[in-house]
Amino acid sequence: MSAETIAMASPGTEGYVLGNEAVARGAIESGVWFVACYPGTPSSEISDTLCKLSGEFGYEFEYSANEIVATEAAAGVALFGGKSMVIFKGAGFFVASDALFHLVLGRLCGPMVIVACDDPSMHSSSDEVDLRMLAQAGSIITLVPSNVTDAKEMTIEAFKLSELMRVPVLIRMSTRLCHQRGFIKLGDIPKRRDNRMDWDLLKGKWERFVPMGGDPVRGEMLKSIEVIRRTKNIFEDNKLNKLVRAKSDIGILTCGVTYGYSQEAIKLLDIEASMLNVGTIYPLPEKLLKEFIQELKTLIVVEELRPYLESYIRALAKDVKPDLQIFGKWNGYFPQAFEYDTTIVMNSISKAMNINVPMEYKEIEKRTDFVKEFTFPRDPVFCPGCPHRATFYAVKKVTKDKAIITQDVGCYSIGLTPPFKMGDIVLCMGGSIGVACGISYFNDRPIIGFIGDSTFFHAGLPGLINAVHNQADFTLIILDNGTTGMTGFQPHPGNDSRGRERLAKKIDIENIVKAIGVEDIKVVDSYNIKELMDATSDAIAFRGVSVIISRRACSIISRRENQRKGLKVVAYQIDSNKCEGCWLCIEKFGCPAIERDGEVVKILSESCNGCSVCAQICPFNAIFKEDTNGQI
Amino acid sequence: MDKYEILVAGVGGQGVIFISNVLGYAAQRAGYKRVVGGEIHGLAQRGGSVASYVRFGEGVYGPIVPLGCADIIIGLEFMEGLRHINRLSKNGALVLSNVRVPTMGMMVNNLAYPNSLNVLSKLQTLFDRVFLFESRNTPCHFGSLGLENMILLGAIVNHFLDFPIGEEDIQESIKTLTKKNMVERNLEAFQAGMKLRPLIT
Missing domain, CATH: 3.40.50.920 (Rossmann fold)
Structure with a gap:
């Protein structure tokens, strides 16, 4: 519904929207040409809304491999006269900052708006860095909206201001604004045009942007101070305050x-x-x-x-x-x-x-404290049929908690929580690889890194190249579920779609790993426990960097696919005569589709997605597929 | 009523955000000028807790219901409803569903789900208005699975005379916000909820 509200063209109508959706509407009302992002909570609804509506309003949309390439692409558009927007979460700003801190020295020919979302209380982040301080450090003009109406209006203002000052303008959001709802008045949307760069229009305006060290960049630095001074004057008497x-x-x-x-x-x-x-x-x-x-x-x-x-x-x-x-x-x-x-x-x-x-x-x-006794924390869990669960289960079986586990940023972080509790370090996007590399120089225990497919494309490549080149010794498990799962199933370079059913060139992870020079590569089915365990043992025995690609589609996506195609998943069942109540499938495997039922367990058939892994691990062969009469 | 604050809580997939959007739209239809909502999602799809606020009326600016200020807490899942009890005002209504979803920690460590009757009788000594509705297994043509949000909403609109949004405004919002093929299901569940009597009052 929400993207539809945002799409309603009739000015004056009111829509009850998220702060994030208000920003998206502001970009559309500003006639944006190009939007790039890397998804990250709490920013995701801005880019997801803009992706959905990009066909309807005729702008280009890109889910980029990471935030800095998103920023570079948006800079390219604005430097040559287009209107661009780039969107990410706070930690994404850190990744993009190399480009951003230099871009303020250029002279854009079109506006460029950066939207970055802080996350106070770290609901879905692991830092409380204040982007206002970073903006100040990098002399980036910054607006901070305070409610949903502001979010839309400031987005429009940011485009105007960026056009006027010819530098990028940052809109700094925060979780409680991103996910706040309120009524906004929808404004006019400019007529759809064919957005092309126009060299006649750029004549006299466009100049080379090459702030190389020495005198050229010193001149730009002075100009940028002047830009900030002029902006300050505009801000002194401004309705944004x-x-x-x-x-x-x-x-x-x-x-x-x-x-x-x-x-x-x-x-x-x-x-x-x-x-x-x-x-x-x-x-x-x-x-x-x-x-x-x-x-x-x-x-x-x-x-x-x-x-x-x-x-x-x-x-x-x-x-x-x-x-x-x-x-x-x-x-x-x-x-x-x-x-x-x-x-x-x-x-x-x-x-x-x-x-x-x-x-x-x-x-x-006093009145309510006793309730704490009855409320247990509800951490996120791997979904029924999640391919990550099987991978963690198999690796734990092989390593018996004796390995050093470096983790990364994605759904698989859930592997840190019970029943697996696997992961000694989570540092940053791609950190699983670099950290493993460092440890391996001084350590003889097996080291296993876990990284998702989207994160691998985002920040894993330089780390892996570095580790192979420097002859580190560890095993990297790439959990390839074919999507950016944690943030809402956005496509990444490993997909053949770039969102909204537009075709894309699929980049093959196996080929990349091979090209980097990894000598021990195995591709396994995440639903095959034996295959996973064998691959893990072999990889640990290998001296040097070994890579296991554990591949299966995200179970939320495959469930949706099945529903769309009208396919019914055949659930697994427990043979209560065979079940000995050892609780392994609950206490060691932790599938939410399996519950205790007196002395035995039962499978909730509406939750089960038929992955078969519980049947593979049951020591008593008590789990069978509903329609096969006990035969798997 | 010059100000009303609602807190909806549940687990991922129960429609916490949807019911909150219905309430937000309906509040505007009912004539409230200021409507502000707030929600925390992120990992809702992976079975995490979800909570959402809908606040409307005079003097409402921020998205969060302050401690002790909620006029009603709607718990689509029993334990999730309890989790936010410190936001309930002394004479606010606690409306709980009998849906009980154990957490992974409880399953792994074999901890029993809290006995709802014990908790409720204690709560009744502390709050004036505590209600339990059997929103799961409510007779409803489509089956109640996944429609507890609508069923509970129907029950609330029918049962609480001081609830500031009426049946018609809610039904209109449901029609506006629901995908076409789901409208009938949702409305029927809402109607079924209106016939529901609380198990405990």
């Missing part, structure tokens, strides 16, 4: 989603305060901030992650308002880590102002 003055000498300074929490908090606390929500986060509007604090005695700074605004305002206040009392993270009034909400903001403000909170939190805790 929201100032609401109250009859009070208390002020609250906010950024992003903390604007909403702060509005709610002062209402609940029943206090009057002036509020300034800063949407133009780099460069900061110095004059506006000075004017804001001038009339205040007390300033409360409410921002998630690093004290970015707070540090700036403390420096400003030293000159223009030395007696201003400032409450924030510096003096411990606000938490340093994790996302905020109304409760946290209200508590922190009440501490700063020394007023009572109108809620009896002790009461609430």
Whole structure:
């Protein structure tokens, strides 16, 4: 439904959409030519929506192999006059930063908008790096929306600003905005055109972009400082910053989603305060901030992650308002880590102002604490029929927990949790390979790296080349389920489709590995335990880098395929006369389609996807296919 | 009612996000100017917990229901409903389904699923309004599997006179948001829910 809401062309209609979808709509209303991304939660719905609608609105869409090539492609388009957008999660920004930090020195002929999503509280990330600080470090013009309406409007503004300043503009989102819903008014969508680069139009505008070391790049550096100065002037008096003055000498300074929490908090606390929500986060509007604090005695700074605004305002206040009392993270009034909400903001403000909170939190805790006893954590699990489960099971059988396991970023990280608990290190995209390489120089235990197919294309290739070249000794298992599973089944270079049923050239993992010079390569079916175990033993015995490609389609995808084709999966069953209740299929294999049923187990036939692996591992041959009367 | 806050919780695949979208649209139809939703997904498809907020009315700005402020918690799965109980206001309604999905940790370690009657009787001494609906196995032409969200929604609309969104607004939202071939199924499940009586009140 959501992509349809975004596609509704009639201006003035309202749609109840995610913050991410609002950004997508903003890009379409801006007449974007080209969108590139590498998927990553919480950013995925921006790119997925834009992929779905790319045919309808006639722009080009690319799921790139990783974030830096996405950025380079988008830069290519904008440098030559096109309108481009590039989208990724916070960690993707790190990957793209080599391109981005240099791109600010160029002169784009068309606008380029970067959308990057921070993840306070790390719901689906493993860092709390604050992109505002990185944007400042790289002099990247940055806007931070605070709600769903903002998300769309700022996207449109970002395209305009980038066109004007001829440098890329960053929209910095965060999880609670990406996945916030609200009603937005849909605006006009420009007429569909054939977007081609036009050398006549570019005449006099386009210039070579070769910021090589020495004098040429020094000149560009000075120009880029001038761009930031001009942008700052524009930001001083700009509707993207929201100032609401109250009859009070208390002020609250906010950024992003903390604007909403702060509005709610002062209402609940029943206090009057002036509020300034800063949407133009780099460069900061110095004059506006000075004017804001001038009339205040007390300033409360409410921002998630690093004290970015707070540090700036403390420096400003030293000159223009030395007696201003400032409450924030510096003096411990606000938490340093994790996302905020109304409760946290209200508590922190009440501490700063020394007023009572109108809620009896002790009461609430007393009333509800006992429930913890009855609620167990519900971690994600491998789906029924997930090919990863079988691979982990087989490797654990062979290595008996004696191997060092380097893991990577993807669904297979679930292998870290019970019942497998496999993985000693997860560092970053592609890290399984580089880390294994380093360990192998000084270690005699078997080392096994796990990496998914999409992650292998994203960041695994240089690591593998490096490891083979330097004669490291470990086994890499490439879990090839044919998709970017964890983020919502986006295609990658190993697929013959590039999304929306457009054909693509399929890159063969086996050929790449061979070309890199790996001498021991095995391709196995992830549903064949014996094959997997044999391959693992052999690979461990091999001196040097060995690679096992464990291949089977993601079970969510194959289930959908079957439904589409009207094929019925034949589920497996338990022969309760043979089942001895050893619980191996539950306690060691952990398939959610298998449950305890008194003294024996039962298979939930609506969940089972017929992968057969439980039947292969059952020590009592008690598992059989429903329609084969006990014969497998 | 000037402000109303809903928390929906469940496990991946139960339609937590869908029911929240239905409620968001319906709230606007019912005349509320400000409607804000919030959700955390990511690994919902892999059996993880899902929770979603729908807030509407005066003074609603952020996407998260503050502690002790929910007017209603809708637990499509029993334990997931309990998980967020510290967000329920003292006189808010706790509406739980009898659907029970054990976690992988419970299965691996052979821990029993909490006895719902014990938990509920304790909760009833602490909250004024605690309800259990048998949303699984509700008589419904299409079978109730995967439709518990609609069944529970029907039960809530029928049972709670102070629920600020009416039957018609919800049905219209269901029609707007559902794929064509699913509209009938969803509406029938919603209607079946409207006939449902709570097991415990």
